[in-house]
Amino acid sequence: MGNLLAVDAGGTSTRAVVLTREGECLGFGVGGAGNPISSGTEHASREVVTAVSAALDRAGTHQGIDAAVLAMAGSRTYVSTEWITSALIRVGVEGPVELESDLLATFCSGAWEPDGYAIVAGTGAAAIRVHDGRLEVASDGLGWLLGDAGSGFWLGRRVVRAVAAELDARGQHTALTPLLLGTLGIASEAEITEDGRPESLRQLLDAVYSLRPIELATFAPLVFAVGDDVVARSITLDARSALKTTLGAVASADVHGPVVCGGGVLSALGLDSEGVPGVTDVRSVADGTAGAAVLALRYGGVTVDEDVFARVDATLRALRAEGVR
Amino acid sequence: MGNLLAVDAGGTSTRAVVLTREGECLGFGVGGAGNPISSGTEHASREVVTAVSAALDRAGTHQGIDAAVLAMAGSRTYVSTEWITSALIRVGVEGPVELESDLLATFCSGAWEPDGYAIVAGTGAAAIRVHDGRLEVASDGLGWLLGDAGSGFWLGRRVVRAVAAELDARGQHTALTPLLLGTLGIASEAEITEDGRPESLRQLLDAVYSLRPIELATFAPLVFAVGDDVVARSITLDARSALKTTLGAVASADVHGPVVCGGGVLSALGLDSEGVPGVTDVRSVADGTAGAAVLALRYGGVTVDEDVFARVDATLRALRAEGVR
Numbered sequence A, B: 001m002g003n004l005l006a007v008d009a010g011g012t013s014t015r016a017v018v019l020t021r022e023g024e025c026l027g028f029g030v031g032g033a034g035n036p037i038s039s040g041t042e043h044a045s046r047e048v049v050t051a052v053s054a055a056l057d058r059a060g061t062h063q064g065i066d067a068a069v070l071a072m073a074g075s076r077t078y079v080s081t082e083w084i085t086s087a088l089i090r091v092g093v094e095g096p097v098e099l100e101s102d103l104l105a106t107f108c109s110g111a112w113e114p115d116g117y118a119i120v121a122g123t124g125a126a127a128i129r130v131h132d133g134r135l136e137v138a139s140d141g142l143g144w145l146l147g148d149a150g151s152g153f154w155l156g157r158r159v160v161r162a163v164a165a166e167l168d169a170r171g172q173h174t175a176l177t178p179l180l181l182g183t184l185g186i187a188s189e190a191e192i193t194e195d196g197r198p199e200s201l202r203q204l205l206d207a208v209y210s211l212r213p214i215e216l217a218t219f220a221p222l223v224f225a226v227g228d229d230v231v232a233r234s235i236t237l238d239a240r241s242a243l244k245t246t247l248g249a250v251a252s253a254d255v256h257g258p259v260v261c262g263g264g265v266l267s268a269l270g271l272d273s274e275g276v277p278g279v280t281d282v283r284s285v286a287d288g289t290a291g292a293a294v295l296a297l298r299y300g301g302v303t304v305d306e307d308v309f310a311r312v313d314a315t316l317r318a319l320r321a322e323g324v325r
Helices: A041-059 A082-089 A102-110 A152-167 A176-183 A199-209 A213-219 A230-250 A264-269 A289-299 A306-321 B041-059 B082-089 B102-110 B152-167 B176-183 B199-209 B213-219 B230-250 B264-269 B289-299 B306-321
Strands: A003-009 A014-019 A025-031 A065-072 A097-101 A116-121 A125-131 A134-140 A257-262 A279-284 B003-009 B014-019 B025-031 B065-072 B097-101 B116-121 B125-131 B134-140 B257-262 B279-284
Touching: A003 A041, A003 A102, A003 A289, A014 A041, A014 A289, A014 A306, A025 A041, A025 A306, A041 A082, A065 A102, A065 A289, A082 A097, A097 A102, A097 A289, A102 A116, A102 A125, A102 A134, A102 A257, A102 A289, A116 A230, A116 A264, A125 A230, A134 A230, A152 A176, A152 A199, A152 A213, A152 A230, A152 A264, A176 A199, A230 A264, A257 A264, A289 A306, B003 B041, B003 B102, B003 B289, B014 B041, B014 B289, B014 B306, B025 B041, B025 B306, B041 B082, B065 B102, B065 B289, B082 B097, B097 B102, B097 B289, B102 B116, B102 B125, B102 B134, B102 B257, B102 B289, B116 B230, B116 B264, B125 B230, B134 B230, B152 B176, B152 B199, B152 B213, B152 B230, B152 B264, B176 B199, B230 B264, B257 B264, B289 B306
Parallel strands: A003 A065, A065 A097, A116 A257, A257 A279, B003 B065, B065 B097, B116 B257, B257 B279
Antiparallel strands: A003 A014, A014 A025, A116 A125, A125 A134, B003 B014, B014 B025, B116 B125, B125 B134
């Protein structure tokens, strides 16, 4: 029997791992943005191949790949795999590629158990319930305009609106104002210009409207950097509350298991799961790489128990610690 | 001495009026979107000329135009007038065109007094304080991403997010859901699809993300059409409160005068000005046309007192009632 290939294809970076059917990770590699929906199939396939080639090189084995899983956002709506199978053939990986949910991969990065929950807050935010190893129901992940409550975009939007409101005399004083203006290189100018607004507000408008909306997520870290501030505290409390609601929407007293947390924003906020039914413990993971490996094992017919999971986790950590990037 | 020309150049439609120095409106005409910032100078100048030509035709006088005022959003940041002066020459209007704030024109549509306030909530939302006939300070009007609290966009965004949250099991039940889905021609499908979400939510995502963000303002009327609904009531209460805050940001106990209200959203919500300092009474206007005429008179050196104002208002109403569109 051959080896397995797992890919965690994200909107910013992509990670690939080659592993044995015993769960021993042999090679690890990274690439750039690998989601075909956000980056286009040409760019995404190139970056996935970069990651996979590096992982195969590190593995240094001539054993073929039996089964491949690629975890990505939108795996259930974007079901075509032609974009990646044809590219992978060129690096010696033949046969079908199974697409899986990035949220399910996050869950499996932190849990070998068949039941539980995953919640992620990075640029976006979403939660899922996992039952019998499958994604059963999802909540949020609806994008910046319709949802993503408590996400990086959501926080960044609240930050810029709070600062604009203070400069505008509508909102209360906040230490976020000098922090955001400083980040954007805008001098604090209280003088009212001819249009009836302070100069610094005019410059803030110019700076923010020159961004794509989703780029407001880059201001999310300010809310954690600002220190003790009543406006920032209200924003982070609202975000924690929104994420608890999102988890609550998928939680069920009938499905018991761990909650696996992912994403930089959730890591900074900390999850509030108090009183949410079904939750047995809270775990955190860096990304969905180990979970994609678990899904590849299952796809290849291997039962992933606690021991196999521990082997995947330990051998993957060792490879990543090598600094093989 | 010749006549005067006033133009209220809006993002959706444009109105022009030709009037005598006594404040008698002789001709009125309309055109399409006339704001050079949102529509581009070529389109805007064509629509302004359409409105002006119709007004000149209706006036039927060969008397020249002495002074022209064009009221528009962004008049203080977009100070060039070349785009419109060259086009107006072709219909016989020579000489400079003075740009004025659309918010000041709204104020002057409802008040001949030198001091007071204007507040507008349509697609956007903003308030100004007027002192000695001049815009002294403004609040909000910061656009859909940074401000416009209580505006049509703001309401529409709240509507679609509330509906998405209900379909997602994160939000409470609201009668807005069948109303919005019906508006978009989406059947109510509670069945969970393979990505863990109900089919109707998937279709809502597709429909909303195919719009430009600002087009969410088209859903604002649903919040008034829905009848008694706790979610809709919470949205409208928040909007009224936000608009009161915006008015409060420009209000001053030292500046006494009327508040002139404009925009369809504010008209539907009703202004809450209770306890706001400086406000003597609340008036409503349809648009800034009469105010642009008042500003043209002042620009032409005419003092606009209560009598002149009443003449502008009455003769303009008569022309508009003719249905000369």
